Amino acid sequence: MILKEKLQEKKVSGILIKVTGHPAAVLIARDVGMDFVFYDCEHGTISYEKLHDLMVLGNQAGIPSIVRVPQLARGDVSKILDYGAVGVMVPMIESAEDAAKLVEWSKYPPIGKRSYSGGANTNYGPSGGHASNMLSMNRRTLTIVQIETEEGVRRADEILSVDGIDAAIVGPCDLGISMGIPDDVMDSRELSAIKKVAEACRRHGRFFGIIGSMELMKYFEKELDIIVTAIDTNLLRAGMAASVEACRKLGK
Numbered sequence: 001m002i003l004k005e006k007l008q009e010k011k012v013s014g015i016l017i018k019v020t021g022h023p024a025a026v027l028i029a030r031d032v033g034m035d036f037v038f039y040d041c042e043h044g045t046i047s048y049e050k051l052h053d054l055m056v057l058g059n060q061a062g063i064p065s066i067v068r069v070p071q072l073a074r075g076d077v078s079k080i081l082d083y084g085a086v087g088v089m090v091p092m093i094e095s096a097e098d099a100a101k102l103v104e105w106s107k108y109p110p111i112g113k114r115s116y117s118g119g120a121n122t123n124y125g126p127s128g129g130h131a132s133n134m135l136s137m138n139r140r141t142l143t144i145v146q147i148e149t150e151e152g153v154r155r156a157d158e159i160l161s162v163d164g165i166d167a168a169i170v171g172p173c174d175l176g177i178s179m180g181i182p183d184d185v186m187d188s189r190e191l192s193a194i195k196k197v198a199e200a201c202r203r204h205g206r207f208f209g210i211i212g213s214m215e216l217m218k219y220f221e222k223e224l225d226i227i228v229t230a231i232d233t234n235l236l237r238a239g240m241a242a243s244v245e246a247c248r249k250l251g252k
Contacts, residue, residue, distance in 0.1 A: 002140045003036055003064045003086055004166065007207050012036060013227040014066070016211060018044035020232040023057050030063040037063060038211075038228055041080070042070045042091050048083065055084035056120050066142065072098055077105040084120035087142030089169060094151045096158040103164030106143045108134035111164045142166045144209075148174035153193045156200040167207035169226060170194050172216060185216055198223040 006012055014036035015029050029037050037058055039051055046054070055065040066087035069076035077088055090102050104112045118125065122133055145152075145159055148171030152159065160168060172185040172194065181187045194210070198220060201208035209226025210216055217229050 004140055004142055006035060007225055011225055011227055013229070014038050015230040015232060015235075016040055016228050017046070017232045019046075020236075021046040021050050021054065023054065025232070026054055026058045026063060027061060030058075030061050034063065034230075036066055036087070038066045038068070039085075040068050041076075042068050048079065051080075052083040052120060059084050059120070059123070066144070068146065072101060074101075074105045077102060078114055081106060081114070081137075081141060082117050082119050082121050086140055087144055089144035089146050091146045091171065092149060092152070092174075093145040093147060093159060094149055095155055096162050099145055099159045099162040099165050102145065103143055103162060106141060107138050107164050111138055142207075144169055146171050147197050148172075149178040150175075150193070151178075153196055156197050157203065160200045160204040160206050165204075165206060167209060167226060168197055168201050169209040169211060169228070170197055172210065172212045185212060186219070191219065194220065195223075 003012065012035035014034045016038045017025060018040045026037055039046060041051070051067070058065050064086040065084065066089060067080045067085045068089045068091060069080055072090045077090065080088055088106050093099055093102070105114055106112060108114045108116065116130060116134065118127060121137060143165055144167045145165055147153060147156060147159070147168050156168070172190065175193060176182050176185050176187070176190050179190060179193065181190060198208045207225040208223055209228065210220060210224065211228040214229050217224060217227055
């Protein structure tokens with residue numbers, strides 16, 4: 001099932017990958033029941049060439065990929081979709097103009113102005129069939145704004161009113177920094193700001209998500225559509241710490 005269609009039926013969850021650029025991570029994510037793999041190309045270390053191979057594998061294995069590109073640039077947005085991503089997210093979106101550019105580069109006509117190319121996005125199929133391919137890819141592509149500043153929250157309604165935007169995902173860490181409260185995402189002021197984004201998503205028929213702790217997910221349980229609480233670096237740290245603690249107990 002297409003991820004966007006799955007979102008119509010239930011909440012979806014996945015893992016944010018920053019450093020684990022190995023095919024095993026894709027297959028494990030699928031086998032444990034995750035709905036998608038979310039690659040972080042803003043803060044992560046995986047190259048676009050490596051990412052292409054991982055996303056081709058994911059598409060064939062039945063677990064789609066979303067990518068946070070490093071910036072609002074045509075070369076990043078369109079390329080990552082050509083490489084096989086079903087969703088693209090741009091950080092620090094703060095205006096309707098930013099959102100409109102994202103739609104322009106991520107969706108084909110008549111919605112946007114994305115340049116056409118076959119490749120991983122068409123499973124390296126034969127040439128031709130442009131009209132049907134563009135229709136299919138527009139239907140499945142998730143165009144996601146990341147709202148993570150006070151200005152983005154203030155202008156959430158105008159951002160989410162842009163045709164072609166499918167979802168907003170809040171980045172609570174940067175939002176807290178923007179608000180001058182960097183160390184407590186459960187501060188009532190930040191919770192209120194996140195609530196405003198969730199409400200704007202509902203008004204405009206967009207999906208709403210958060211990248212953050214399970215505590216934050218539970219607080220917004222009713223509003224959430226897209227859940228990203230598993231992060232590879234955190235999982236590695238927690239697993240190693242648990243192993244060290246278990247070994248220390250054995251020594252005692």
